[in-house]
Amino acid sequence: MYSISEVAEKVDISAHTLRYYEKEGIISPVRNAHGIREFDEQHLKWLHFVKKLRETQMPVSQIKEYTHLFLEGEHTANERLRLLEEHQQFIRDQIETLLATDEMLTKKISTYKEIMKKSLMK
CATH class of the missing domain: 1.10.1660.10 (Multidrug-efflux Transporter Regulator; Chain: A; Domain 2)
Known part of the structure; x- marks a missing residue:
């Protein structure tokens, strides 16, 4: 314990x-x-x-709901599965957003480095 x-x-x-x-x-x-x-x-x-x-930003209210369903027993498995699948989709959407943002930032950083490199050559 x-x-x-x-x-x-x-x-x-x-x-x-x-x-x-x-x-x-x-x-x-x-x-x-x-x-x-x-x-x-x-x-x-x-x-x-x-x-x-x-x-991964699941609200406490949803964790409470999942917990209560779990404690109720096996007959709530479909509801628990639904909650977890919805959260997984939320995470996947966040990953997509983060990857797209990372790509945009990589391009922006590259542009700034090129500008700085050109200004040093002058």
Whole structure:
């Protein structure tokens, strides 16, 4: 079992964020006899997944929805699949946008380097 500070370090998120996720129902740590949160390996795996969803800009509201569906059981698999497929499409759209922007910037940078090179030759 891990303490909140150990989990925060292992997952690289703040203890404040862990408490927020608990408040929002995204994670449910076990409480020991003293009321202290304890996390296990399953919590760590779940938090790594949640962290990736957040890093790819999935809103907390959608993560909450996914979490609640997951906790409801297998009969929600189609809804969970839909949420993940929609998010994957969002990520793919972002990748397309980033690649197009990178290409545009590469051309712009090249243009500036050519201008600077010509001005040095004068």
